[in-house]
Amino acid sequence: MSRSKRKIDHIRHALGHERAPYNHFDDMNIVHQSLARLDFNQITLTAEAGELKLSSPLFVNAMTGGGGEKTREINRDLAIAARETGIGMAVGSQMSAIKRPEERSTYEVVREMNPEGVVFANVGSEASLQQAEEAANMIEANALQIHINTLQELIMPEGDRDFTSRMSNIQKIVNGLDLPVVVKEVGYGMSMETAQTLYDIGVRYIDVGGRGGTNFSRVENLRREKPFSSFNNWGIPTPASILEARSSQDLHVFASGGIRHGLDGAKALVLGACGFGMAGSLLKVLMEEGREALIEEIHHIHQELKMAMMLLNASSPEELSGKPYVLTGETKAWQEQRITNGRW
């Protein structure tokens, strides 16, 4: 199957696959505080993630490009929505444009539509430093994401099987690229061991990309004649993964995977994330209701986030970090069995 046909298939299956009604963010209750003392209109959403200055902790996470005109239109609309709402945006893997220059415009449109915005480039961990530089230059990126997606590759019949160069590739990019480099999962989450190993090779930004939203085991299984359904629930749920990553070294942790609304985003920030990405749910709004509806949805998410901040007396996203919460269910079990040296 061609790479561009695969991109379109991914979009169709990512939007179509069944999502569990339960999400691990439902295991987390932020403790309500009755004595609000802020002025709603003074609450700021500006956030800092290491060297990155963001006008909101929310960003559109990596999705597409490289699938011809359809993916160019999607990236154009996502970029316009990001510009109109002041949020960051990551493009999908640019390996296709590195291999086939005629696909470059499907990514370049993002910078054309949003000249001042924060934009993340995206490559796989098979990329060389030179390819990472090419991806970043293609869209004048402010940062680069390197995605790691081992299980997705294993389920994909045409997927990679040899990851022996992964660590050295990541290390070369982190050392050689003059931009923040975010290593990200795609829906399987990152453990404290993974976070520690990445820290040890110089990585300072990760996106935990946890389980709970778009499920690439399901997406790839829908494309297989004989699916590996036993792996459909593999992975670390996003809230548990934030706790795992934050219990380790001093990393800037972005949260993503199954964030449905501003309250889930606020919970991720309470757990110590410095920002949160949303992919599948934003794409669904764009594809089903159009660009204006997506802009309205992002404003709504910002309102929800500010409401949570108001309730917790947090005048900036950073101040949400460490606010009291109670965990139940499976997430409590993760915390009890895994977070032995946690800070929260």
Ligand code: FMN
């Ligand atoms: N992540 C990447 O790092 N690179 C990709 O090229 C990429 N392609 C994706 C394509 C689609 C259609 C979707 C829905 C997601 C893709 N992702 C990719 C993963 C997302 O960035 C994100 O990590 C994952 O979907 C979990 O977030 P969500 O539950 O909000 O969708």
